[in-house]
Amino acid sequence: MTTRNLCLITLFALLDVYLLMPARHTTAAFALTSYDLAEWLSLAPAERFASPALLTSLLLRLHLPLLAALWALLTKHLTRRWIIPLVLIVAFAALPPFEFVQTPDDANYRQQFFVALIVLACGFLRFLPHHYTKFVAQAICVIGLFTALWAAVGANSTFADYHLGVSYWPTAFTLACLYALIFAIILWEQKTRPQ
Numbered sequence: 001m002t003t004r005n006l007c008l009i010t011l012f013a014l015l016d017v018y019l020l021m022p023a024r025h026t027t028a029a030f031a032l033t034s035y036d037l038a039e040w041l042s043l044a045p046a047e048r049f050a051s052p053a054l055l056t057s058l059l060l061r062l063h064l065p066l067l068a069a070l071w072a073l074l075t076k077h078l079t080r081r082w083i084i085p086l087v088l089i090v091a092f093a094a095l096p097p098f099e100f101v102q103t104p105d106d107a108n109y110r111q112q113f114f115v116a117l118i119v120l121a122c123g124f125l126r127f128l129p130h131h132y133t134k135f136v137a138q139a140i141c142v143i144g145l146f147t148a149l150w151a152a153v154g155a156n157s158t159f160a161d162y163h164l165g166v167s168y169w170p171t172a173f174t175l176a177c178l179y180a181l182i183f184a185i186i187l188w189e190q191k192t193r194p195q
Contacts, residue, residue, distance in 0.1 A: 034060045034061070034063060034151075034171070035060070035061060035064070037060055037155065037168070038056075038057040038058075038060035038061045039057070039108070041054075041056050041057050041060070041154075041155060041158055042054055042057045042107075042108040042111075044158050044161070044162075046158060047154075047158060048107070053107055054107055054108060054111055055154060056151055056154030056155055057108065057111060058111055058115075059147050059150050059151035059154065060151045061094070061111065061112070061115045062115070062118075062144075062147050063144060063147065063148070063175065064090060064093075064094055064115065064119060065094075065115060065118040065119045065121075065122045066122075066140050066143060066144045066147070067144075068087060068090050068091075068119045068122040068123060069122035069125050069136075069137075069140050070137055070140055070141070070182065071083075071086070072087065072122055072123050072124075072125040072126040073125050073126070073128065073133050073136060073137045073140070074133075074137055074186075083126055084123065087119065087120065087122070087123030087126075088120075088123075090119050091116045091117075091119040091120045091123070092116070094112060094115050094116040094119050095112065095113065095116045096108070096109035096110075096112035096113055096116075097109070100112070100113060134186050134189075134190055137182075137186055138183050138186055138187070141179045141180070141182050141183035141186070142179075142183065144175065144176075144179040145175075145176045145179040145180055145183075148171075148172045148173075148175035148176045148179065149172055149176055151168065151172060152167075152168045152169050152171075152172030152173075155168040155172075156168055156169065
C-alpha cells in the first residue's frame with residue numbers, strides 16, 4: 001500500500017466522524033464530518049469563551065490542511081496541472097460561508113478563512129526540494145497524530161457537558177493510527193530505497 005492510498009483512507013476517516021459508531025445511534029446524525037463537528041462545537045459557549053477560543057474546532061479543521069500537505073508532498077507523480085486545481089478546490093471547500101463578508105468579526109468564520117489560507121500554503125509544499133520531502137511529511141504525520149488525539153479530548157469534554165452520549169474517540173484513534181502508519185511507511189521507504 002502506498003502513502004498516496006493511505007492519504008485517501010485518512011481523508012475518508014476525517015470525513016466520516018462516526019466511522020466506527022453504530023448506525024442506530026440516535027445522536028450520531030447531528031454531525032456527518034469533522035468540519036460539521038467543528039461547526040457544531042463552535043456554537044458551544046464553553047468553546048467560544050475558552051482560552052484560546054475555538055481550539056477544539058481548529059484542531060478538527062486542521063486535518064484538511066495536513067492532508068493537503070501530505071498529498072502535495074507524497075504525490076510527486078501528479079503533474080502541476082492536477083495538483084494546483086485540487087489544492088484550490090480543497091481551499092475553496094474550507095472557506096467560510098458568504099456571511100463572512102458581512103460579519104468579519106465572527107471568530108468561527110475567521111478561523112475557517114485562516115484554515116483555507118493554510119490549505120493554499122500547503123499546496124506550495126509541492127515545490128519543496130526533494131531531499132526535504134520525507135522529513136516534512138513525517139513531521140506532518142506527527143502533528144496530525146497529536147492533533148487528532150487532542151481534538152478528541154476537547155470534543156468529548158463538550159459532548160459530556162451536553163450529556164450527548166457520543167464519542168469522537170473512534171475516529172480520532174483511526175486518524176492517529178493512519179498518521180502513524182503513513183509515518184512508518186515513509187520511514188520504511190527511506191530505509192529500503194537503494195542508495
